[in-house]
Ligand SMILES: Nc1c(NC[C@H](O)[C@H](O)[C@H](O)CO)[nH]c(=O)[nH]c1=O
């Protein structure tokens with residue numbers, strides 16, 4: 001597999017703009033909270049590491065990944081933000097419920113981004129099992145929360161550049 005032995009959160013060779021001017025929303029799903037909390041820590045710390053002002057990071061939790069879409073929509077409807085990061089972890093169970101949640105969240109988040117012309121970042125793990133999630137929430141494959149934060153900064157910069 002292409003992700004074998006690869007830290008997917010290594011941005012050492014990419015230029016990440018300063019986040020000092022941007023306001024970020026973070027919506028975190030409570031399902032699989034030991035994973036989503038690790039994603040959140042990665043995202044928050046990465047935003048601050050790249051210059052974001054802590055008072056300009058607005059964090060809210062929702063019950064599950066399916067509600068991330070509504071959370072992002074409510075945030076953008078009611079707050080002046082430059083980007084929203086959605087963090088969740090969907091783990092395959094016995095039924096097709098997994099497929100419906102993953103598809104709904106991916107499509108929903110895309111629709112919210114288009115609705116508000118704002119970056120809404122898909123920081124949702126969609127895994128076969130718990131170990132795959134652990135590996136991507138601060139494990140051997142990095143932290144999807146870090147990836148989501150860097151993506152949010154880059155997209156906020158792009159939006160600022162194109163809208164100016
Ligand atoms: N099984 C997982 C869920 N299920 C809950 C849904 O996200 C949603 O809250 C419910 O269907 C009510 O609308 N959520 C996750 O984030 N991760 C899962 O593995």
Ligand SMILES: CC(=O)[C@@H](O)COP(=O)(O)O
Pocket residue numbers: 090091092093094095096097098101
């Ligand atoms: C992704 C889910 O909703 C899943 O964890 C629920 O498990 P099941 O498909 O066995 O009901």
